[in-house]
Amino acid sequence: MATFHHSRRFCFILSIITIVFSWFANLTGAVYHGYVPSPWTLAHATFYGDETASATMGKYHGLKLVSSGYLIPVSLSSEYNISGYNISGGACGYGNLITNGYRRDTAALSTTTFSEGYAYGQCYQIRFVQSPWCYKGYTAVTATNLCLPNWSQDSNNEGWCNPPRTHFDMAKRAFMKIAQWKEGIVPIMYSRVPSNAIRKCGIRFSFQGNGYWLLVYVMNVAGAGDIKHMWVKGTKTGWMSMSHNWGALYQAFATLKGQALSFRLTSYTTKPTITAYNVDPANWNIGLTYRGNVNFH
Numbered sequence: 001m002a003t004f005h006h007s008r009r010f011c012f013i014l015s016i017i018t019i020v021f022s023w024f025a026n027l028t029g030a031v032y033h034g035y036v037p038s039p040w041t042l043a044h045a046t047f048y049g050d051e052t053a054s055a056t057m058g059k060y061h062g063l064k065l066v067s068s069g070y071l072i073p074v075s076l077s078s079e080y081n082i083s084g085y086n087i088s089g090g091a092c093g094y095g096n097l098i099t100n101g102y103r104r105d106t107a108a109l110s111t112t113t114f115s116e117g118y119a120y121g122q123c124y125q126i127r128f129v130q131s132p133w134c135y136k137g138y139t140a141v142t143a144t145n146l147c148l149p150n151w152s153q154d155s156n157n158e159g160w161c162n163p164p165r166t167h168f169d170m171a172k173r174a175f176m177k178i179a180q181w182k183e184g185i186v187p188i189m190y191s192r193v194p195s196n197a198i199r200k201c202g203i204r205f206s207f208q209g210n211g212y213w214l215l216v217y218v219m220n221v222a223g224a225g226d227i228k229h230m231w232v233k234g235t236k237t238g239w240m241s242m243s244h245n246w247g248a249l250y251q252a253f254a255t256l257k258g259q260a261l262s263f264r265l266t267s268y269t270t271k272p273t274i275t276a277y278n279v280d281p282a283n284w285n286i287g288l289t290y291r292g293n294v295n296f297h
Contacts, residue, residue: 035224035270037125038192043166045126045188047175048108091146092120093217093247102219105174108145110161118268119143120248121225123195126168126178126188133183140193141174142225160185195225196297205263205279206289214256216242217249218265219289223296228268234259235282258282267296 091114094102107126109119122143128134147169153159161167168190172181179186199222209215218227230242230250236259242250260282266273276292284290 035194037194040189040191041166042129043168043188043190044160044185045107045128045168045170045175046160046185047170047172047181049172091117091247092144093249094120094144094219097144102142102144104171105139105141105177106144106171107141107174108147108161108169109143110147110165110167110169111149111163112166114143114146115226115268117146117244117247118226118228121195121219121221121227122269123193123225124168125191125193126170126174127190128179128186128188131179131183131186133180134186135178137178139174139177141168141170142195145169166190194223196222199223199225199295201295202292203263203265203276203295204289204291205276207280207284207286209251209286211257212253212255214252214254215245215249216251216263217247219248220291221265221296223272224267224269226268227265228271229266229273231264232256233262233264239264257284260284263292270296272296 091108097103097106107124113119120143123140124143125138125140127138147161147167149162150159151162153162155162155165161169168188175181199220201220203221204219206217206219207214208217214232216230216232218230221227227248227250230244231239232242232252232254233239234254234256237254237256240252240254242252245251260278261280261284262275262277263279264273264275274294274296276294279292280288280290
């Protein structure tokens, strides 16, 4: 494995490249990183929680991220429990958003844009319009949850996330960057943008399951930020298709212990496929998170 120093240097170089390409694309209108920002579109936004964004957090369990020869803390939540295994909370499965790299600038999407669970990790720029409580400029948020419909309320009165409305229920910290919190609900313009600015280094794979069932939730996806298909290959197997469990989780019913694992991923939006070879050592364990050396950059 590479040393910690080399890993940090790689991330720094990748960050500089991302900034340069982002600046060039904004200047020229060029396409970069495989995803073209969408046109600005009208919608509405509310906020939830407080300025700490603690309402978006999962419970901390002190797990460790194993990557490039060093360890850092990660967390899981007990909000959801599948077959007796506690995994990250929320409709996307990211758990503690700060510890897992998604920060406090997040939003729950209405079903119109949630794409049946494939919108997790997508990034949006949001600016408010036509309100005296709005500030100039825009902020960027990551889709990390689903804003459920409230059919007992009218769509224009508390049923903000009822289809066919496009709605963003933002973490309060993100909301307050561009509007005063007392406004409650505001009209916005949104544009879906590439996730490269905050998705540096390789894709991360967090393992759950047991000896016969591998459950992997995928984090830190750049480019369009989303995944449509995923495959796994052990050192003793061929490529096997993984099924979509829910949110950012994919599963394979196979005996893969004692093998270094490689993963192949296809973007939901832009459709390119990348392969992360030998993401983990042969002695990998459930409850650890491993980082690959590729991303949709």
